[in-house]
Amino acid sequence: MHLRIRGLVQGVGYRDALCREAARLGVTGWVRNCSNGDVEALAQGSDAALDALHSWARRGPPAARVEQVERGPGPQEHLRNYARFERWPTV
Template sequence: MPTARFLVSGRVQGVCYRAGTREQALGLGVAGCAKNLPDGRVEVVACGAAEALDALEHWLRQGPPGARVATVDRAALPDQSLHGFRID
């Protein structure tokens, strides 16, 4: 399935960003993971239908109410078959 890596910067740690991402991803049928990076960004690796990845990207640009997203960088990864969505 199509797979993408998103790097999200801004005020995205300590505001339930990863948990919100997991909820959105599961609702869209997207598998993968989200984790905080030491530099303050959140990394999201997501695998699913192209339309679902686009919808997830749209949500990532907003985030949960406490977030202030500055940028979302998207890069395609080789197709993968991931299951579930975990928070690291």
């Protein structure tokens, strides 16, 4: 599952909180900031875990103000088996 999260989602602990929630749900993949202010994530796991992570992403941590979350399939170039949920550098 690919997520693009828009709103006040940088500088508020969004990525770290998403990593913790993904680990709690047993989801693997990555999250990173985008230079345009969005946060992007790729998540792999069971359908139920991905649905739960998507629901969490729409709320985010307390300091975030999520305006929109786009959900779609993951980009083919990033699909692989991840060992954990990782924080990637900004693009």
